[in-house]
Amino acid sequence: MNSRKVVFLFFTTLLIGSVSGAIVGFILDYEMYAEGSFLNLVFGVVWLLGISAAFTLISQMGFFAYLTVHRFGLGLFKSHKLWNAVQLILIAFVIFDLIYFRYIAFVEEGQTIVGYMVMPILLLAYGLVVAYLKARDTHEGAFVPALFFMVVVTTIEWVPALTVNDPKWLWLYLTPLLVANTYQLLILHRLTNQPVK
Template sequence: MTSRSWVYLFISTLLLGGISTIFVGFAVEWGRYSTLFLEFDVIEIISVAFWFLGVGFIFSLISQAGYFAYLTVHRFGLGIFKSLWGSVQILLTIFVLFDFVYLRYQAFAKPGDPLLPYVVPALLILLYGLVVAYFKVKQTNQAAFIPALFFMVAVSIIEWVPALRANEQNWLLLMIFPLLICNTWQLFILYKLNQASKRGSAK
């Protein structure tokens, strides 16, 4: 892939993370910032939006670091495990999902708290990962399903760890949506950029 494509991938993902965080931030913190819109306090709205933008840039950088780390691990995995790499990714995804539920329940649940509130987020992320993996297969081929699922589920949860440690609902929501958006974008756009680079080099 050309350096121009890498720059486009970086900047587009950065902007996507920042802008999405502005919308998610105001939605999550609507009870706190709704009066700004009711009073049409433009200066304050812009200042809060810039703060969310900066936070979104950080989320985007985490997403990009996670994606490129995954690409590296994926190459090593193919070289070490070869045809078994798909099975290894499935096992790792199950392991991450189990830890996501179990460790959070052990760390934050009070005696007698139900397990369901800790299971539901894991199921939702898994469902979203399955949907993304399905469309990734449509874009490329059947072999892309497991890597896409592993990235969208296991890697997204690992990237989410800073907010998971805080276990504050608003921060959990504020971080996970931009992460998923950025991860989804990178997963699909990199293939298109690679195809464009191949067509360019073939001319």
Template sequence: MNSRKVVGLFLKTLAIGGVTGLLTSFFVKAEDYQEYLSPFNFMELIGLIVFFIGLGLVFSVVSQTGFFAYLFVNRLGLGLFRSFWPTVQVLVIAFVAFDLVYFPYQATKGEVSILWYLLMSVALLVYSWFIARIKAKETNKRAFIPALFFMVVITTVEWVPGLRTEGTDYAWLMIIPLLACNTYQLLILHRLQNDATGSNNTTKAKKA
């Protein structure tokens, strides 16, 4: 990809993070908006909106950092494990799915029901499976496991700060932008690469 496409990817992903962060706050932090709507306080309301947009932008940057880290890890894994890399990824996915239930529950000392963490882990796996199927369908079957690895493992690693906060509000405020940004980056990457390849071929044909 050329620099223009990289910058475009960054800005679009940033926008997705900001928008989803704001939309999520309408549901998760509805009481905060209600406080400034009744009685109506325009400046405080604008400040709250800007805060949640900014929070979404931060999570978008976290997502993009994780995405480029994943591209490096995937290349490194292929070099180290070669044909065993898909098996290693499946084992890591299983380990992370278990940890997503066990360790946060232990950290809260039972204050949050384990059912919440079970549902959270299952929901992430189901969503990731769905996205990985789309990725594999649009590219090739071998892309399924790496895509599932990215959506489950990398998203969970990015989500750790949100899981460490008290309650579930900021966990929700973080995971929705992360999933939106990660999904967009994963599904747009091969399209950008195909466009770049097509442009290069066209340029070569013109020169010939």
């Protein structure tokens, strides 16, 4: 992949992630941004774009870090099957942590663990869809790494919002991460011109 493609990937990811986060943030706090003066709206949208751009940059760092970790894992375990098994175990561990540890940390009287299962299960379901698309467009061996990236790496990037446990902040942070991670994952093989196996 040449430098032009890297620059293209960087700026298109930044744009898509920033806009997606700004749209969701605007919808979540519509009254706050829509009420008042026109300047309030403009500054609100600029703030949303800026904060979403920051989250998108975190996504980009996570993506390139995972590409390195993936190569390291393949070299360490000397086998795609063994490395995939390790990744599946880590996916299960992360989903469990997202449910159980958030429940332990934030449960209030009258709440059950079921409410804390919704977001992790939705993230896993979304990751399965994206991994399927990646495997369909490339080869079946891409399924587990894509699922790992979408679930585990996205969760690591999402940690600052998870510690706050504010629903609006969770969605505002997660949206640009998911959109940017999905875009990067699904466009990479097109940019590198790898033939479909």
